[in-house]
Amino acid sequence: MTLLGRLTWQAIPFHEPLPLFSGLGVLITVVAILAWVVAKGYVPYLWREWITSVDHKRIGVMYCILASVMLLRGFIDAIMMRTQQVMAYDAPGFLPPSHFDQVFSAHGTIMIFFVAMPFVIGLMNLVVPLQLGVRDVAFPTLNSVSFWLTAAGALLVNLSLVIGEFDRMGWLPYPPLSELRYSPGVGVDYYCWSLQISGVGTLMTGINFVTTILKLRAPGMHYTRMPMFCWTALASNLLIVAAFPVLTATLAMLLLDRYVGFHFFTDTAGGNSMMFMNLIWAWGHPEVYILALPAFGIYSEVVSTFSCKPLFGYRSMIYATMAICIISFMVWLHHFFTMGAGADVNSIFGIASMIIAVPTGVKIFNWLFTMYGGYVRFRTPMLWSIGFIVTFAIGGLTGVLLAVPPADFQLHNSLFLVAHFHNVIIGAVIFGAFAGYTYWFPKAFGFVLDERLGKWAFWLWLIGFWVAWGPGYVLGLEGMTRRLQHYDVAEWHPWLVVAEGGVVIILLGIIAQIAQIVVSVRTREQRRDVTGDPWDGRNLEWATASPPPAFNFAVLPDVTDQEPYWDMKARAREIGQLTRPEPRYEPIHMPRNSPTGFVTAFLAVVTGFALIWHIWWLVLLGLAGAYATFVVFAWRDHDEELIPAEEVARIDRANRAARSAALQHRQLRRETQRESAE
Amino acid sequence: MSAPTTALRTGRDPYHIGHAPAAGVPEYTGHGAGGPAPKRIVVGYGFWIFILSDVILFSCFFATYTVLIHARNGGPGPQEIFDLHGTALETACLLLSSFACGLTSLAVARRNLLWSEIFLAVTGLLGAAFIGLEVHEFYGLVARGDGPTRSAFLTSFFALVGCHGAHVTAGLLWLGTMMAQFPAKGFKASIRHRYLCFSLFWHALDIIWIGIFTVVYLIGKITP
Ligand code: HEM
């Protein structure tokens, strides 16, 4: 046994210029940013206000930043794949097979686990406590640990770019190919350990949010008064709690096979690789809804706000959400109809998969009826929502097609399937994340994003998506299977060129989004949201200032209606002043910042890296460090900070003044409108 | 609606995110609509959800065990390798340990440091005895060449029972930390909440062991 396990200089891809230079590029960028941060003296600020923060709003923002950065990485992978497929008609292209395989695996893994997941979890973090009318999540420090573990997983995946290699068998490592015998390299180990680490973080998020939503709500907030986004967040987190342990267990089994010669999924000694398919998809299908349900919640918020109407069919929306939550555990076998389950089993799972489309359809109609007869304002978040309804309806229908087992025998593992899941995952989750991002951005940062560039981004993404993935359906029907590094079918080539064009249009959309941030930050003074309620919102998050104070609410609000803030505004308008007289302010205890999350994540990266490279002494060191962190954390005495009553009063009075002014302003506008109408 | 607000601003809970339900406000009955729950409830509830997720983790290992029970690869089956006497002893240790853990709860409720520590120590010793017996069983099997790499059946057996054993071991580490914390920190609320979580964990491991005892050992003895 050597000191560094199986880590040698060979792990650095000196002979492969592409990963080497892209890796070096990333490394130089990261170092440059770090150097800039240090030179500018931002480190103490970052440490105090962000890295050790246990404030749910800060953590939410950090999740969204992580997701956006990873989206860029995943998108670069997508460009590489598409370009390869344009070049590789009867030619080798520029990516050798071993590299191409890593690219699609990394793309899928990163997009699902480090883009879609952190984005929806980030938005939940930012918004759910505000909507519930409380001061933080149930376990604030745990929340920080969750975030940093997710970041640790992302870091490990990206490390594989320069040190060693990534997994080559797709975003789910199917055995027996992923067993040691056929994949002796570190790729699968990188995959497993980074997902184990981030998976623990996700599980703790699930526990945290289920507890928060069920046990911490403002007085008067019955279940049937909870905002729709909180309902979908609840459903999603229930799914996390029920599904992520399955992922953990499955990957643990694969790791046992690989590390200590167990025989869960091997093709020798009685191992059973079909068991892996069943287990991984028992997690995998619910995972789809873990992502989609919060997105549905975002659309519900956005559509009702920008239609100036309460959500149509609120209760049916709850039933639909919970129905999806349960049925999502009963359809997993549709991912392997072709793997020999037999006709009757296939039919049952086919029918179950079609049934799950029913509550989803209910939701679509509810959004349409919310818009119907409403005063629809086509702001950017609303555009994303309408784009979603159209795109997702089509993606859902191709899903129902795939749920017919005989059809699936033709389409399984073809580009038709890949087009289907991009259609739903981009159409629902990514568009939803963007809708939520533009909708809640002013809440997080206190100014509104540029509308013009936002609309550009929307149209470019929408058109780009269809140009990129419309051809996928055609290619699938023409028999093109997925993950092809090269091919010799002339009919496919033009469609792949079109698809590449779509990717370029999406790239322009992403550039528009970056420009939107730059422009908005530069002109932020003109875009300040002084009222805290830029969209004339309906739920409690808009009752706070933008950005909200650390404690969110000086006094917990009393909820008397299903749309609490709208209700408050309506009553305030009636009586011509704020509904509540100024309360007697009291000091507020808030949880104190803690480096626990950061330290845990650091140890997780070290331990994970050591496990991947078999550096056993470092593994032990990492684990001992983890236990020490636990003890130190458990030993702390001062875990709260006091915000004095005067400070609370000062902050809240400003908010009340802004709100009174807004009220007067609206009142005035309404009267002038009425007069001119007469 | 100002009455409940005043009732809710009593400041018992440090975070102000955990208040007892407002008394005498008819509107706030049920559905958790009485405002944020007290800290003790929140902590216990959250940990309870964690235990549920852990149960799901175990259920995966149970499932693989039942799938692989006949995949012997020419190696021994459950009837040949299980010794119910040893298992009965293990079960007794763990159940008694849980009983001692219950006694600790009583002592903690009375803020009695001495008895809390004594019962915790008993809990821990019985847990350690359980682990010792399990290691003994595993060691015997491996020494005979019937280790987890022998066949898929043995793989699933070692993984399921070992996963439980790993949990108990982690619990022992936690127990040690608790034993150090009672004298160092006293019976303040956060420590008592932590103990509540520990006892939930310990009892849950017992319940899972009952599942293992039944599904693996008892049913194993009658599985050809
Ligand atoms: C932004 C635009 C995107 C483009 C242009 C794109 C492109 C691609 C391409 C070309 C493939 C490989 C298809 C093949 O097997 O031949 C692929 C696979 C995949 N993509 Fe995307 N993608 C995009 C966004 C996303 C997003 C947002 C997600 C998920 C959140 C995602 C998840 C996946 C997954 C899971 C795979 C399968 C990987 C595998 O084969 O194991 N993609 N994508």
Ligand SMILES: [Cu+2]
């Ligand atoms: Cu599915």
